[in-house]
Amino acid sequence: MTKAIAADHVGSTTAAAGSTSGPTLKRRRTQAESRGRYGWVLLAPFAATFVLFLIVPLAYALWLSLHSRSITGSQNWAGFDNYIRVFSDSSFLGGLGRVLLYGVLQAPIMLVLALVLALMLDAVTTRLSRLSRIVAFMPYAVPAVIGVLMWGFLYSPQLGPASILTALFGDAAPDLLGSNLVLYSLVNIVTWQMTGYNMIIIYAALQGLPREIYEAARIDGAGGWKLATQIKLPLVAPAVVLSTVFTIIATLQLFSEPKVLQSTRPDAVPADFTPNMYAYNQAFAYGQFNYAATISFVLGVVIIIGSYIFLYVTRRRSGLHD
Amino acid sequence: MTDLATATGVRAGGAPHRVRSTPSGGRARRPMSIGRIALILGLIVSIVYFFLPFWWLGVASTKSTGDLYTSPSLWFADGFAFFENIARTFAYQNGIFFTWIWNTILYSVTSAVGATVLATMGGYAFAKYRFRGRKVSFAILLGAVMIPNTVLVLPTYMIMSNLGLVNTIWAVILPGLLNPLGVYLVRIYGQDAVPDEVLESARIDGAKEFRIFTQIALPMLRPAIATVLLFSLVNTWNNFFLPLVMISDNRLYPLTVGLNNWRALATIDGSAGQDLYPLLIMGSLLAVVPLIIAFLAMQRQWQSGLALGAVK
Helix, strand or coil: CCCCCCHHHCCHHHHHHHHCCCCCHHHHHHHHHHHHHHHHHHHHHHHHHHHHHHHHHHHHHHHHHCEEECCCCCEEECCCHHHHHHHCCHHHHHHHHHHHHHHHHHHHHHHHHHHHHHHHHHHCCCHHHHHHHHHHHHHHHCCHHHHHHHHHHHHCCCCCCCHHHHHHHHHHCCCCCCCCCHHHHHHHHHHHHHHHHHHHHHHHHHHCCCCHHHHHHHHCCCCHHHHHHHHHHHHCHHHHHHHHHHHHHHHHCCCHHHHHHHHHCCCCCCCCCCHHHHHHHHHHCCCCHHHHHHHHHHHHHHHHHHHHHHHHHCCCCCCCCC | CHHHHHHHCCCCCCCCCCCCCCCCCCCCCCCCCHHHHHHHHHHHHHHHHHHHHHHHHHHHCCCCHHHHHHCCCCCCCCCCCHHHHHHHHHHHHHHHHHHHHHHHHHHHHHHHHHHHHHHHHHHHHHHHCCCCCHHHHHHHHHHHHHCCHHHHHHHHHHHHHHHCCCCCCHHHHCHHHCCHHHHHHHHHHHHHHCCHHHHHHHHHCCCCHHHHHHHHHHHHCHHHHHHHHHHHHHHHHCCCHHHHHHCCCHHHCCHHHHHHHHHHHHHHCHHHHHHHHHHHHHHHHHHHHHHHHHHHHCHHHHHHHHHHHHHC
């Protein structure tokens, strides 16, 4: 356990300890120990909720996935039966394929947009850029359910601007919420909701860069474009990595948005549209809680593996020091 | 403290000599370069895109059911049914909408305040105390940040069901107390913002650990605490999956689940259901406005707060 102190703080503790009337080594150690114990006192309430609402449910999900419910209602050991079923279940695999396709589209579109916007906002400081920073962030405050309600109306051929399409194509107008296009429409909804949030994270990182770098670059004759792509971009890479990890986690979990669309367009968004919807349906429409827990668990493992692979590929300092 | 710099449009170390396309965006008039025009156009396009649904929502909230179909979607109709729509929204199903607003406030405020208190204590403990098992605990915590919360919803439902807590407010509030990312943020911020020397000298003066935490550390941690609170609030306010699973009594719904229910009703009822559209639109507007106001009011707060996770 080394102390976390920046170089200029080194020795502060020893100096402080030396300034007292030289307590014995033993007493100092017990003091430090009791102080360390106080760390646990502070951490205990969080640790309790952590165990109750994360460790226990996770362990319970694992336990459920390894059992199956008999007709009499007792839980019997099932080994990997549920897992074998999940990996051969076309509903689950289809849903997973769908969210992967959705993620491959949504994550890059949104993150590139967020990055470009953040660089633009960092390059000009005017009333216009301040306004666009606020407006771009506003959708983040809109609950997903309401975002889908709003866009659902906007996509509607009678009620929204999409009626322009109807005017252009007549009866052949593309059905934006039909089974062919609904995935792309979802990409747009979530991009609208989350771009501003990611933009702010990247923008905050840009604002934190030391200004001397810009001076030096300018003296070297770097223009705005060069500055953005060759200097700022590499420096804010950790923030982009962070955003990407959270985006991966979010895309694979897709639930709320398609769940709301399901009530209006069950033809385009079936109950097994995403793995999470499928798990929900298995639990609450069929009472298959063991199987639902297995689906959730497998999805969780897929998400964690995906996040770690991404973090491993883009290995960077996490900003933690001990 | 770039806040001040951006707020005034001046950059620390501002440009002494004017060169085209300097990153320091002073107010000085510069010759309009192609790049600058492209920047301004890009910003305008982004404002239009992000604002369009809000504009539509505001305009549509003034229309009756008939006007929704007959008037241009992005412009006002001749009639003005705004107040009538408000009255209808609050009157529908014996004024259940008001109950939903109250539930949403109750769930999100209690969850968010609780989560923030726990995360602040935990994050400060990780930042400033060397206790046994600290490294292992923190590694577990970091792993937990990665765990998708939807994985936990179904087993949590079953646990709550065994405890007889399903369909009570606790089934929504208690799981919302968990915020591993908040602990992480407070730790990251606290390890530099609360200097060890200050704590040491307070100890030499004989201050007790708890007093040091409340009197000395808490004020120093304020930006991190505000950020954690704001994001906990948004997360719980916007929560849908958890209450959808936990709550079956519609008098306990939060706004998100309630409006989703109305949406389903409007679909089931066919043409009669279209009469619910103004209620859905007005309900959405009323659910969104408080958050937007909170965001605008706390702008300075979240912008500096988000830098916590990003700068490192």
